[in-house]
Amino acid sequence: MRGSISYDAVIVGAGPAGLLCGRLMVEKGYRVLVIEARPEIDDKVCGAYLCPAGVELLKAMDLLPAMESLFEPVHGMILSSPDGQLLQTYFAGADARRTGCHPYGLSLDRRRFDGFLAGDYLHSGGELIFGQRLIALAQTSLGWSLKTSGGYAISTALLIGADGRKSVVSRHLGLSRSMPHRRLAVHATLQSIKANPRMGEMHLFDAADYIGLNPVDDGLVNVSWVCRKEDLEGQSSSSALRRRIQQSPNLRNRFAWYAKVETQVTCPITHRVRGCVGPQAALIGDASGFVDPLTGEGIYVALKTASMLVACLPGPANQTQTALARSLRAYQQQRRLDLASKAIISRIFQHMIHRPKWCNRLRHYLAGSSTRGDAFIGLIGNVSRPGRAIWNMALS
Numbered sequence: 001m002r003g004s005i006s007y008d009a010v011i012v013g014a015g016p017a018g019l020l021c022g023r024l025m026v027e028k029g030y031r032v033l034v035i036e037a038r039p040e041i042d043d044k045v046c047g048a049y050l051c052p053a054g055v056e057l058l059k060a061m062d063l064l065p066a067m068e069s070l071f072e073p074v075h076g077m078i079l080s081s082p083d084g085q086l087l088q089t090y091f092a093g094a095d096a097r098r099t100g101c102h103p104y105g106l107s108l109d110r111r112r113f114d115g116f117l118a119g120d121y122l123h124s125g126g127e128l129i130f131g132q133r134l135i136a137l138a139q140t141s142l143g144w145s146l147k148t149s150g151g152y153a154i155s156t157a158l159l160i161g162a163d164g165r166k167s168v169v170s171r172h173l174g175l176s177r178s179m180p181h182r183r184l185a186v187h188a189t190l191q192s193i194k195a196n197p198r199m200g201e202m203h204l205f206d207a208a209d210y211i212g213l214n215p216v217d218d219g220l221v222n223v224s225w226v227c228r229k230e231d232l233e234g235q236s237s238s239s240a241l242r243r244r245i246q247q248s249p250n251l252r253n254r255f256a257w258y259a260k261v262e263t264q265v266t267c268p269i270t271h272r273v274r275g276c277v278g279p280q281a282a283l284i285g286d287a288s289g290f291v292d293p294l295t296g297e298g299i300y301v302a303l304k305t306a307s308m309l310v311a312c313l314p315g316p317a318n319q320t321q322t323a324l325a326r327s328l329r330a331y332q333q334q335r336r337l338d339l340a341s342k343a344i345i346s347r348i349f350q351h352m353i354h355r356p357k358w359c360n361r362l363r364h365y366l367a368g369s370s371t372r373g374d375a376f377i378g379l380i381g382n383v384s385r386p387g388r389a390i391w392n393m394a395l396s
């Protein structure tokens, strides 16, 4: 066992939520440690599209110039309904001018994006240890004591769970809601036959499964297929993905299948919680709740909840237990106010994808006017608030 060490705040998980939260807390004067189970920053199963509201957040954190030099823009989304009809939509045509939101998203590479955030956090003065999985947690009179897989014993006044959809912290705090996990995601990077448009794509199918595409560069496309576990039975994930793509008239001639395609599979793809704070503890990012990858806003929510939490915290000098409890309650309330209406919309979409006829009708309705389609993609990309976006759709 290594010696015991103590920090003002310990963040579990070095994803976008944990790393941005770490940087903002160091700037607020906290002594922060991030612990990460993986041995290094690596790729993740993720469509890696950052919605315009996420880009806007990067701008507010002074990170946009560097990010724009690393990553290409995504100008909108091509939506394909289960009947195979296409609809092209643009973020710039949504309410961006009125809301002041950035008019395009970014196509990230998760290893480089998370790596950049890690460098930014370390540069701010925070500490990060890799290869340390949180394995035990206990509440103490001063806060929390943690044990890691590599034998560290750590104590902290404030524990932050940024440990993703399988969050150990949320389970330990009794905040995770158990639910059956019937769906999984298959992920691959495929070689495109033609140059990619700088557009994301979402292809919905009759069996309530869907494929999201994000152009990595001219030649490569990030492909995520969300399907039922039964869709893989009796075949490898790469054969199942290839078969699914070849069944779609819009996708079958898009990719070159030169060699065996490397796929990654992940499950669960959702995470429900009862709340996002506990005694001297808070959850951010996917750990604080994740509906499904359909609307492609997980990274935005990770960055948003991180900045929201730090804005509510009192600063280490004023961090009495009472002040901390008050600020954690404020964070929980703020998270609900800001994100609950979109989470409801995302759940409605989850019901809709099980009803292909409804999806076909929605595409048909959106195709009735280009501003309607753009208002819809503004809703998905968080360019405008749900009420406003629905109002814009109704007016167009």
Ligand SMILES: Cc1cc2nc3c(=O)[nH]c(=O)nc-3n(C[C@H](O)[C@H](O)[C@H](O)COP(=O)(O)OP(=O)(O)OC[C@H]3O[C@@H](n4cnc5c(N)ncnc54)[C@H](O)[C@@H]3O)c2cc1C
Pocket (backbone or CB within 6 Å): 012, 013, 014, 015, 016, 017, 018, 035, 036, 037, 038, 044, 045, 046, 047, 048, 049, 050, 051, 132, 133, 134, 135, 162, 163, 164, 165, 166, 167, 168, 185, 186, 187, 214, 224, 225, 266, 269, 284, 285, 286, 287, 290, 293, 296, 297, 298, 299, 300, 302
């Ligand atoms: C198929 C799929 C496609 C997606 N596509 C998109 C998309 O296009 N756009 C988008 O915005 N979002 C997308 N998402 C969601 C996005 O990937 C997540 O919302 C985002 O990564 C959340 O960031 P985070 O920091 O909360 O968690 P994560 O990025 O998951 O980071 C959590 C970290 O915690 C670490 N960890 C876990 N347990 C422990 C432990 N016990 N001890 C120490 N460390 C631990 C993990 O190793 C990990 O590095 C997609 C998700 C899926 C499944």
